[in-house]
Amino acid sequence: MSSAKSKRTPLSTERILRAALVIADRDGVDALSMRKLAASMGYEVMSLYNHVASKEEVLDGLVEIVVDEIVPPPPGPWKPALRATVISAHQALLRHRWAVAAWATTSTGPKRLAFQEALLRTMRDGTLPAPIAYHGYHAVLMHILGFTLQEVSFDLDDESLREMAAASLQRLDADAFPHMTEHIRQHLDVEHSSLGDDYEFVLDLILDGLERAARQLKHQEITSG
Amino acid sequence: MSSAKSKRTPLSTERILRAALVIADRDGVDALSMRKLAASMGYEVMSLYNHVASKEEVLDGLVEIVVDEIVPPPPGPWKPALRATVISAHQALLRHRWAVAAWATTSTGPKRLAFQEALLRTMRDGTLPAPIAYHGYHAVLMHILGFTLQEVSFDLDDESLREMAAASLQRLDADAFPHMTEHIRQHLDVEHSSLGDDYEFVLDLILDGLERAARQLKHQEITSG
DNA sequence: ACCTGAACACCGTTCAAGT
């Protein structure tokens, strides 16, 4: 009764997902194999298949956990409500950097569907007309994914830039790519001050644009009706 | 001399990349294994390693090919120039749908660097001040990747939605997710008429926003200086 | 110089056998 095995907490879908999240956050999603996942809990690979159908299901479940961390849009005017939840989504994705790519390759679970529904509801319950909400939904979701994807993959680029520096090609590159050099220098300058502002700057570009487009459309309707 | 082997075109890095592109475009990047790649050319796996260092190098090379298809920004005013190249990037990525995800996971090659440099140059050589160009660069790149990522991954969602319909859950879901239902219906409505407009609508939101932000900044400088 | 057989250390998944 005091054997190693008796100390194991019994497996369950939830426990498997929690263990998978730990590995993904620590080593990245590429390092997550069914074998390692099982081993991390003291089981053999095949035991997992009593609780999950496939690795795909595990990944779907992982993204659902991340989506669950996003604070949904609060009630009230659409603009600050959207702003808040889109910023919250950004933070959730930065806590689980692998999740941005996984978002794109996994299928939409109920929680993701609910999040997307909430985005649309916020826009439609506000003053945004249907065609603007249609575009706006894409713009906002694109911002969340595209912007964060860039941030996350910049880490890799950063390394490859370091490599280039190490290969002492940097001087040459500064001449061939003056604007990229400037841009990277700007990045380093703002690094610990206002990098988050960047996300919000572009977000406001979009939200302000949607508001303006909605106003224009309504004005058109009034003058033509 | 008329054996099967004598008919084989000799291997080269370029030929390997071309063959890899065919497989990726046909079956997706997940289906691209070194073994299948070699087999598709009538060679054994190990032969590839005489010409490429690793699979990673193959993927890097593939993305470079796609980037090479993007028409660079033409000379002239920054706004139409950016607009043209960003639309061209969209088209190139839609021709190679796997490339959106690969863009994020591969490291930046010389052609990608040159493309990004051209984006920045277009903005800086125009009237955009440095801080606006800094944000604008992120906004534009984000649009290319984020928007296209959504389009490409919507295909998957589409299938899963079809599944849901097949499982006869659709009626229930239409009640629980009225806005998503409306949104999908809108998608189907515009499908063959103006889906491309959507990409350009959001792009113009960003470009107009940048222009306005630049004007504001200059006005501030004049009134305060 | 270029190709390859054999081998290594991995994968996800199935299935019958154990308890």
Next chain:
DNA sequence: ACCTGAACACCGTTCAAGT
């Protein structure tokens, strides 16, 4: 009901041996 040994069909990569 839950776990697992053995097996299958795959991976990317190395290395010594062939031509």
